[in-house]
Amino acid sequence: MDSPWKKWFPTLMVFAIFLSPLLLISPKTYITLTISGLAMGMLLFLVASGFSLIFGLLSVLNLAHGALFTWGAYIGFTSFGLINQWTGWGGSESIFLNITIFLLALLTAGLLVALLGVITERLVIRPVYGSHLFQIFITVGAMIVLEELVRIVWGPNDEVMPVPISFMGSYDLFDVVVSKYPLIAIAMGLIIYFVILMILRKTKLGTIVRAGVENPEMVQVMGHNIYRYFTGVFAVGSALAAIGGGMWATFVKSIHPAMGGEVIIFALIVAIIGGLGSITGSVVGALLVGLSYNYVAYLVPKAALGITMLLLVVILSIRPTGLFSEGT
């Protein structure tokens, strides 16, 4: 493949997936599905970006990431419930109070799961740095333990995720039904993406992390304690998984202990498609997966998961290291 084609491949891929369903779906349905697909993509981005960043810097395939997503959803669920009990902000007519309680619940989930992530990194993952096989075994073990802990703390049954009042319902824009929450999810995802991107590109901390993704040994030789950065990235990756969990739960309006196991498969596909270690790759990969999943789920529901696998195979056969393997 010559280099101009290689350079434009991610863009062409996005446009092909974005526009091709117009041949088969009416424009109104297409817009509804596209918004839903973008929202799903942005939520997947939150989970996949943490997974990808952890792999990029630490070279750790953290299969317990899905369990951290579940913990995020449950902590978000509990903290939303508690704050709402004290303040009643979730049921308030005020959009500002609705957004505040939603963000507080996500913040609590992010902080507590970041702490859980740090504990997991220190106790479980640090002893197996450098050995991918052991990492797979031990992180699958950690996933099972964390998932069982969710069952012990919150019980094995599904719970209904509370949603702030102003996040419910939909807008009718020129006869096109547009749900409110997907728009919020898209906006939140974009904000988080740009914040991460700015930190990685404009701060010294981010520059060191990017350098560490490329050559961790050299970062150490330049006087930086790479293990401190490993822990920090693990905490941020875990917090992103938790925020993704809380937002996903609000999207599907329910939580259950095995939800992380389902989402981690998507996150893995997204991270590989995007290029492990690349945040922009994660967002593009997530949007490709989210859109193609929604379009195909409408046209041929049983083929929805299959299309993401097909996407993975096609992209890897053309770009074995993913769409954005050359950086953030």
Add this chain to the structure above:
Amino acid sequence: MAEVEPVDEPILKVERIHSLIGKHHVLQGVSFQVDPGKVTVLLGRNGAGKSTTLRTIMGLLSPSQGTIRFKEQAIHHMKPYEISRLGIGFVPEDRGIFNLLTVEENFRVAMHQENGKTRERMETVFHIFPDLKKFWKATAGNLSGGQKQMLAIARPLVNRNELLLIDEPSKGLAPIIIDHLIDSINKLKEFTVVILVEQNFYMASSLGSDFYLFDDGRTVHHGQMEELVQNEELKKKYLGISG
């Protein structure tokens, strides 16, 4: 950038170090010392243990025996980032460039602090390596081999490093670039003590004051570079060079 103050004690003293890479006992008693104001060259055939010695000094490999002292402080038990912060810079054989980062970002990662003194040192860096200023915003991966080597050697100079370990800087470079590199390293001798690992005898003899010959993971001979230049027997026996 301050000049290295002359002191009587060696700046670095390596005593009988042994190092293993996996099960391979690579260093089997390496001893040498580096005096201030000099360029000490480590010479030997491939696999003699020169690069492993630099990696061991830098803390990337832990010696199983022996001691390493930098300005009389034992450093053989320290982590690489602690050793770096003591004032030892390292330019590895593969240059260790962050190819996806710009030249500016490569320097930023290398800086221990960002203050007025760092900016002064940057001016010195630009004086020694003027080309780097031209490529300041360029992605490091797009630089030529010679420019990458300049960047690799220049990066540690942004800190107050008193010792610089440079591993095979001439590797893969054209002769004209090597001459340019010799000029640059000659200039930076004013600011830091250099330990140079080099296979290219022309470069080694152009820059070195003292030499240590390595063979099978041991230091087997040392002296002043002028002696080695004239000693055909030593060169043939340990470096495979004749004439």
